[in-house]
Amino acid sequence: MSRLTLTDAQRMIDAGVKEATRIDQPMNIAVVDDGGHLVAFVRMDGAIKASIDISTRKARTSILMDMPTADLAQATQPGAELWGLEQTAGGLVTFGGGIPVTRDGETVGAVGVSAGSVEQDVTVASAAVAAF
Amino acid sequence: MSRLTLTDAQRMIDAGVKEATRIDQPMNIAVVDDGGHLVAFVRMDGAIKASIDISTRKARTSILMDMPTADLAQATQPGAELWGLEQTAGGLVTFGGGIPVTRDGETVGAVGVSAGSVEQDVTVASAAVAAF
Amino acid sequence: MSRLTLTDAQRMIDAGVKEATRIDQPMNIAVVDDGGHLVAFVRMDGAIKASIDISTRKARTSILMDMPTADLAQATQPGAELWGLEQTAGGLVTFGGGIPVTRDGETVGAVGVSAGSVEQDVTVASAAVAAF
Amino acid sequence: MSRLTLTDAQRMIDAGVKEATRIDQPMNIAVVDDGGHLVAFVRMDGAIKASIDISTRKARTSILMDMPTADLAQATQPGAELWGLEQTAGGLVTFGGGIPVTRDGETVGAVGVSAGSVEQDVTVASAAVAAF
Structure with missing residues (x-):
């Protein structure tokens, strides 16, 4: 298995930020590795602070539950x-x-997004995953 | 952005205590800054102890969720x-x-009130915010 | 035993703020009851945020250890x-x-002060106790 | 006071990563706002996982103690x-x-670095602060 790198994480975050900007909803975006440990995180200006924890916890939950x-x-x-x-x-x-991200059929990490409606969060998380 | 001062916080608490006295319901009243950190707090005689945490947490939640x-x-x-x-x-x-409080369009702090019914808590919190 | 009231707590805090102002060191000052539960608290403008917890915990420790x-x-x-x-x-x-405060030989509450040197904290806490 | 933005945080992190690369020590680098809340974070490939928490906690400690x-x-x-x-x-x-970062004489955020020796951590944190 090749691990998720910081470069992978930053590419996902960049795609997430781009989509969040497009839908005009500042977001917290977290990327974790296959152990659920944080690799990279950004809080866009104006995004609520509760979502620092929520985005990170969503990414971690995706790893712990593998879904x-x-x-x-x-x-x-x-x-x-x-x-x-x-x-x-x-x-x-x-x-x-x-949402978890996979490589060669194995879960190697996950992204978590929070600060908008749940639908918006999923939209931005999906954009981040697509960039992986 | 100008920070919420202790003077601001005490003015809010005084207004909250006055309203709580008027409706005859002793309250816990907490004021936090824009990072959710406590600035001032009072527990009126007879107010329940669980609400020390609840009032502080309500103020902090208002900051973290910005609502x-x-x-x-x-x-x-x-x-x-x-x-x-x-x-x-x-x-x-x-x-x-x-309830968060704003100055020049920015959230600079929040008040949290607890010990009565939720309706009473909101009434007293609103009186505190009005004094800001 | 007559309990420590909010009026007692505020008198202690006012005396502490006055002494803190005199020595030119903004402080966090907490007063708790005989169960270690918060009655009143102020953070003076410019006092460090870590001392929100430290002052409250000092007051609580004074009750739990009764010293x-x-x-x-x-x-x-x-x-x-x-x-x-x-x-x-x-x-x-x-x-x-x-420092605990006593009435008729019984501990009825405690004050905790933090943000300066330990010597300054004790000076301000002593001033608060003296006002009780 | 003008807030620390994500752009500020990313510039600091980029400078930190550059210095960490120069001294050949992968690092965890966290930037928080003036309330101690995370704004941006990266874990460089190969940096130890304990330092996710340590770097974030160092940044938060710098805010809470203002030093x-x-x-x-x-x-x-x-x-x-x-x-x-x-x-x-x-x-x-x-x-x-x-290390805290200041603007116009006020603390607006802090950086925390961890994974190397303490001397290396301070070197990289200083490089990040210099870029602010």
């Missing part, structure tokens, strides 16, 4: 199978904006 | 977009009583 | 009896600036 | 005045590598 965070939304509702999941593993985020 | 905490109540319900948000960023409060 | 924090400095040195104490009870502060 | 972290090393030794300080305020770092 996009959007896939956790239904499963963690009251009465659903993973009700309460968000309190485990140091705190997971269960709404969209975190 | 009144009342605006988070609907969005964090089961099935809603930000379900689980309250567990991020060190713990956010998602019911009313925290 | 001035300055009395813990020797006992917690490497090789001394209470080596490692500061890691217990949610985190204690073992240098000067926290 | 370089190197200035805390002596004062927090056994027997010295601030023995035990590192356990307060959510955890402070008391060795070199964190």
